Amino acid sequence: MNLLARYAECIFWMARYMERAENLARILDVHETFARDTRGMTNWFSIVQLNADEKDFFSRHDRPTAEAVVHYYMFDTQNTNSLVSMLRMARENARVLRPWISTEMWTQINVFHNKLVEMNGKDVALSNLSKVCTWIKEECQTHTGITEGTFYRDQGWYFYQLGKYIERADQTTRLLDIKYHTLLPSPVVVGSTLDMSQWTTVLRSAAGYHAFRRVYPRGMSPTTVAGFMMFNEGFPRSVVMCVRQIDGLLTRLKSRYTLRNGSDAMEKVDELLGALLARPIEEVIQLGLHEYLDGVQAQLCGITTEIGRAFFGQDTVVMTQSQSQ
Amino acid sequence: MTNYDPGLYYDELFGGRDYPAEHSALIRQRLAGLNFGDLLRRSQDAERELYNLGITFLVYSNKDAVDRILPFDIIPRVISAKEWAHLEAGITQRVMALNLFLHDIYHDQKILKDGVIPADLVLGNGCFRPQMVGLDVPFDTYIHIMGTDLVRDREGTFRVLEDNGRVPSGVSYVVENRHMMQRVFPDLMQDIGIRPVDNYGHKLLDAMMEIAPQDVADPQVVLLSPGSYNSAYFEHIFLAREMGVPLVEGRDLVVENDRVYMKTTNGLARVDSIYRRIDDAFLDPKAFNPDSMLGVPGIMEAYRKGNVALANAIGTGVADDKAIYCYVPRMIKYYLDQEAIIPNVDTRICREADALQYTLDNLDKLVVKPVGEAGGYGITIGPRASKEELADCRAKLLADPSNYISQPVVDLSVCPTVTDDGIDPRHVDLRPFAITGKNTWVLPGGLTRVALKKGTLIVNSSQGGGSKDTWVLQDGSQEGSAS
Numbered sequence: 001m002n003l004l005a006r007y008a009e010c011i012f013w014m015a016r017y018m019e020r021a022e023n024l025a026r027i028l029d030v031h032e033t034f035a036r037d038t039r040g041m042t043n044w045f046s047i048v049q050l051n052a053d054e055k056d057f058f059s060r061h062d063r064p065t066a067e068a069v070v071h072y073y074m075f076d077t078q079n080t081n082s083l084v085s086m087l088r089m090a091r092e093n094a095r096v097l098r099p100w101i102s103t104e105m106w107t108q109i110n111v112f113h114n115k116l117v118e119m120n121g122k123d124v125a126l127s128n129l130s131k132v133c134t135w136i137k138e139e140c141q142t143h144t145g146i147t148e149g150t151f152y153r154d155q156g157w158y159f160y161q162l163g164k165y166i167e168r169a170d171q172t173t174r175l176l177d178i179k180y181h182t183l184l185p186s187p188v189v190v191g192s193t194l195d196m197s198q199w200t201t202v203l204r205s206a207a208g209y210h211a212f213r214r215v216y217p218r219g220m221s222p223t224t225v226a227g228f229m230m231f232n233e234g235f236p237r238s239v240v241m242c243v244r245q246i247d248g249l250l251t252r253l254k255s256r257y258t259l260r261n262g263s264d265a266m267e268k269v270d271e272l273l274g275a276l277l278a279r280p281i282e283e284v285i286q287l288g289l290h291e292y293l294d295g296v297q298a299q300l301c302g303i304t305t306e307i308g309r310a311f312f313g314q315d316t317v318v319m320t321q322s323q324s325q
Numbered sequence: 326m327t328n329y330d331p332g333l334y335y336d337e338l339f340g341g342r343d344y345p346a347e348h349s350a351l352i353r354q355r356l357a358g359l360n361f362g363d364l365l366r367r368s369q370d371a372e373r374e375l376y377n378l379g380i381t382f383l384v385y386s387n388k389d390a391v392d393r394i395l396p397f398d399i400i401p402r403v404i405s406a407k408e409w410a411h412l413e414a415g416i417t418q419r420v421m422a423l424n425l426f427l428h429d430i431y432h433d434q435k436i437l438k439d440g441v442i443p444a445d446l447v448l449g450n451g452c453f454r455p456q457m458v459g460l461d462v463p464f465d466t467y468i469h470i471m472g473t474d475l476v477r478d479r480e481g482t483f484r485v486l487e488d489n490g491r492v493p494s495g496v497s498y499v500v501e502n503r504h505m506m507q508r509v510f511p512d513l514m515q516d517i518g519i520r521p522v523d524n525y526g527h528k529l530l531d532a533m534m535e536i537a538p539q540d541v542a543d544p545q546v547v548l549l550s551p552g553s554y555n556s557a558y559f560e561h562i563f564l565a566r567e568m569g570v571p572l573v574e575g576r577d578l579v580v581e582n583d584r585v586y587m588k589t590t591n592g593l594a595r596v597d598s599i600y601r602r603i604d605d606a607f608l609d610p611k612a613f614n615p616d617s618m619l620g621v622p623g624i625m626e627a628y629r630k631g632n633v634a635l636a637n638a639i640g641t642g643v644a645d646d647k648a649i650y651c652y653v654p655r656m657i658k659y660y661l662d663q664e665a666i667i668p669n670v671d672t673r674i675c676r677e678a679d680a681l682q683y684t685l686d687n688l689d690k691l692v693v694k695p696v697g698e699a700g701g702y703g704i705t706i707g708p709r710a711s712k713e714e715l716a717d718c719r720a721k722l723l724a725d726p727s728n729y730i731s732q733p734v735v736d737l738s739v740c741p742t743v744t745d746d747g748i749d750p751r752h753v754d755l756r757p758f759a760i761t762g763k764n765t766w767v768l769p770g771g772l773t774r775v776a777l778k779k780g781t782l783i784v785n786s787s788q789g790g791g792s793k794d795t796w797v798l799q800d801g802s803q804e805g806s807a808s
Contacts, residue, residue: 002545002589004571095379095553099565099572103378110379155590259591313577313588 003155005313007100010093011156012307015163017090018109021083022140023171027178028073029133030205032126044069050178051081066126074124074132083136087113102150105143112139158253162246162307169242170300173293175206176229179222199225206237226289227281239296243273246303265306272299327357329741331750335481337402337740337773344481348405348798355513356400361747367509368399368743374508380501383556395498396791398742399510402753402773406800409520412475412483412757413767415667418657420471420759423490423644425660427467431457431640441659442652446676450649452491452642454605456612460629462638463536466761469636470529470600472496472772475667475755477738484670484735486754488653490645491637492602495772495792496758497563500525502794503770518799520769525758526567529600532762533568536634537598544597546570547587549578551603551619561602568600575603580623585633598634599624605639647696647730648674670735676727684731685722688715691731693722706782708734737782740793742775752776754784755795769797 027050031043045064048057053072056079061068076082080089091113098106116136124132144164151157179202199220203209212220212228212235232238247269254262276296284292308314331339338353340346372394375381381392404412429436430447437444447453472493474486503522506514530546537544550561552574565572577587578596586593601608607617612625627633643649651672654665673680675693684691688707695703705718722729739750757771773793774784784790 002571002587002591002594004573004577005588005590006574006577007571008590092553095558095562096572098379098562099570107378111377114376159590257591261591311590 005311007097007156008159009308009312010096011101011159012163012312014090014093014097014109015160016167017086017093018140018143019164019167020171021086021090022137023167023175024073024081024083024086025133025136025140026205026207027175028070029130029137030178030201032129032133033201046178047073050174053079053081070124070126070129075119084116087116100156102146102152104146104150108139108143108146112143155253155257158249159311161249162253165242165245165249166300166304168237169239169246170297172206172229172237172239172242173296175202176226177290177293178202179226196220203229208235208237211235223281223285226285230281230284231276240273240276243269243276247273259311261310262307263310265303265310268299268303268306272296272303275299329748329750331739331741333479334736334750334752335477335479335738336750337477337738337753338400339741341479341481346403346405349403352401352403352513352517352796356741364399364743364748368397371397371399371505371509375501375505378501379559380497381559383554383558385556396777397502397505398751398775398777398791398793399506400741400743400748401506401513401794401796402740402755403796403798404770406798408483409769409797412667413769415483415485415665416471416473416757416759416767417765418661418663418666419473419485419488419653420468420761420765422653422657422660423471423488424465424467424761426656427638427641427644428465429660430643431460436656436659439659441655442649446648447643450643450646452605452640452646454640454643456625456629457638457640463539463634464761464763466536466763467638467641468644469532469536469638469761471759471761472756473759475757475771476670476735477755479736481738483667483755485650485653485665485667486670486735487647488645488650489756490641491604493756493758494557494560494602495756495774496525496768497560498792499758499768499770499772499795500567501563502792506794517796518801520797520799522768522770525760525768526564526569528760528766528768529564530568530570532760533570533598533600533634533636535762536636538631538634541595541597545587545595546598546600547573547578547596549573549575549599549601549603549621551575551607555602557602564600570600575618575620578621578624580621580627583623583627583630583632585621585624585627596633598636600636605642608635608639647694648676648727651730670732673731675722675729675731680731681722681726684729685719688719690733692734693718693729693731696728696730704783706734734782737776740773740775742777742793744777744779749779751779752782752784753793770795 027047031047044066047069048054048064057064057072061072072079072082074083077084079085091109094101094106094109147160151160179199199222200209203212203225206229208229212225215228215232216224228235229238231240233241235241250262250266250269253259335341338346338349375394375397379392381394384391384393426436436442437447468490470493472489472495474489475483476486477483500522533546534544537546546568547570548561548565548568550558550572552558555561561572571587573587579586579588579593585596585599587596603619606614608620609622609625610617610620611622624633625639628635628639650669651674654669657663657665673684675681675684684693691707693705693707705714707715710718737752737754740753741748742751744751753773753775755771755773757767759765759767773795774790775793776782776784777791
């Protein structure tokens with residue numbers, strides 16, 4: 001059965017937006033915890049920096065107060081990186097896919113979106129923010145569960161999974177980057193109690209604290225945490241784990257459905273996986289984790305572009321010409 | 326229900342004053358056993374669920390597009406098996422005559438030569454497509470999907486108000502309303518014997534496969550939509566899902582060597598049969614409106630070569646025109662040598678001098694409709710119009726008489742409806758749907774639209790109307806002694 005290229009693209013992006021929404025909720029939740037210390041202001045601003053939204057943010061706000069940042073990332077419809085915008089885009093994609101996805105999947109996204117839109121500033125006052133973030137995470141996880149349990153397993157499933165894992169890998173690099181980007185202004189605090197509690201929070205935000213403890217029952221260092229989140233082969237949000245999934249998905253997608261295209265995407269995935277496995281974390285940190293994470297993000301972006309060219313109809317004209325020759 | 330009074334109107338649940346509806350006795354009895362609070366609660370549950378399921382249409386207000394549900398009333402409209410047999414025969418007859426008419430005007434034009442219908446009315450019609458002249462379509466079927474708007478007058482006689490032979494919509498609500506009723510009102514439906522409506526998608530797919538080019542073994546069918554900002558987008562989703570075919574937009578299709586292809590993850594794949602929900606004018610910028618971005622360049626030529634099937638065919642709009650409508654009974658006589666099984670509402674064509682005079686003389690008693698408008702716009706209802714409105718209507722008539730028809734005010738039948746003030750009579754109409762490939766099949770039921778505002782006769786969703794489930798009873802079901 002032929003899969004319409006535009007459907008494949010919508011599935012891919014629906015998965016990405018839902019995964020992204022879940023991660024943003026995690027990040028907001030983590031910052032709510034961070035902001036309880038004296039550096040509250042700095043911490044809220046780091047989310048803006050993390051998403052490179054400074055210009056847009058300051059076009060509508062004077063200062064990055066907690067209220068301003070939370071509003072900006074929860075309800076600002078002009079901000080394409082806000083939860084409301086992400087849910088709107090996930091829902092728009094789901095709406096296109098409605099003839100094709102399960103009714104349960106559509107209904108859950110629709111209800112989730114409508115509830116979020118009906119919320120207002122009072123619902124996310126700081127005292128309530130963590131609760132709301134938990135609700136959003138749970139709705140996203142419900143989506144994942146419903147999808148797992150009801151999505152018909154054909155080509156579309158692979159594109160869904162591809163979108164999910166690419167986004168997840170990207171988000172894990174970003175989560176890790178908060179730490180190096182902004183939370184480590186001076187080497188003095190490294191290894192201090194405060195520093196450790198913040199690393200713990202990063203791990204918790206990726207739902208990785210308990211898994212980490214199983215691997216490292218004693219002690220916690222920036223190196224072990226970063227290594228765990230980047231390279232652990234068993235942690236579902238580690239970058240290596242996600243890229244391995246992407247690799248396997250592309251291979252199976254191509255072989256099972258005898259798709260002609262996608263070799264360039266597979267090559268790029270191989271490159272990334274090779275690069276990830278080439279260096280231990282100690283070396284990475286020495287060379288500069290932030291730059292390294294930036295590089296990984298760029299490579300994930302390149303893979304997305306290749307997938308688009310191969311499968312989403314963006315190269316159709318060229319392909320047709322070669323067909324008719 | 327005890328204080329319910331339909332007044333002088335024919336009632337869809339109770340029947341007329343002199344002809345009580347025996348077939349719905351059991352349903353009335355069950356409804357009477359429910360208290361109003363319970364009805365209201367169930368009705369709210371149903372509307373909430375429609376919203377959650379996204380069974381909505383888009384309304385454009387100022388700059389925002391808002392998702393709205395079509396308000397749903399949970400008291401059903403009930404049609405007996407005998408009444409339905411009559412409607413089914415009448416609709417089938419009408420589809421047949423309209424298809425014969427379309428074939429004729431795009432071939433020999435006998436009906437025009439014989440002077441049964443004025444030639445200029447057809448050939449000068451904006452919906453007449455010269456590109457279709459001399460072209461043969463499978464089974465000579467032009468209107469594959471037809472929605473016929475019916476009303477019931479004070480005597481209980483069904484009459485045709487309008488034919489919709491281009492891209493009639495509303496069938497998704499017929500099926501979804503039934504699903505909703507089954508969830509919120511199972512106790513009312515139990516053992517009643519209601520004919521099912523959920524095989525519409527299969528029947529439509531069958532017809533789309535039948536009309537595909539004959540040399541294709543396993544035809545690829547698609548539904549072509551203008552996109553997610555179209556107000557009927559939910560219906561497009563619904564139909565694509567029920568048929569199990571891709572819902573495509575113009576940008577998904579390309580024409581090469583006069584064949585239509587869709588872009589897939591594996592390159593281009595052939596498309597053989599298209600249920601298009603785009604008007605002729607926007608279908609192909611090469612053949613029609615060159616500014617349209619919605620359609621597919623070259624699709625008309627692929628169609629002319631017989632490489633792809635389109636439903637409905639191009640140029641069917643000329644048959645569902647409000648002016649042509651008046652001639653349909655004569656058309657039935659001409660092609661089939663039969664009387665129309667379902668009569669029209671008496672209609673006068675203002676382009677004819679005596680009809681214009683009659684209309685002008687009786688303006689305060691008539692409904693005057695512009696020929697080219699849809700959705701209830703531009704209508705003047707004489708008895709309810711102010712002096713200014715009547716004067717305005719008179720001026721428009723005199724300025725451009727051929728743009729208008731006039732009809733007596735039909736006292737539309739009513740149906741008990743849940744309102745804020747309790748159960749009240751509200752006016753309804755009915756749009757049954759017929760599918761024609763090789764043969765014609767009529768969905769047992771149809772969209773019952775209900776005017777929710779007290780006293781109003783206009784039932785269109787764009788004018789604040791809602792809908793009801795339409796129950797066609799099975800033969801030999803709870804019809805008791807009705808015969």
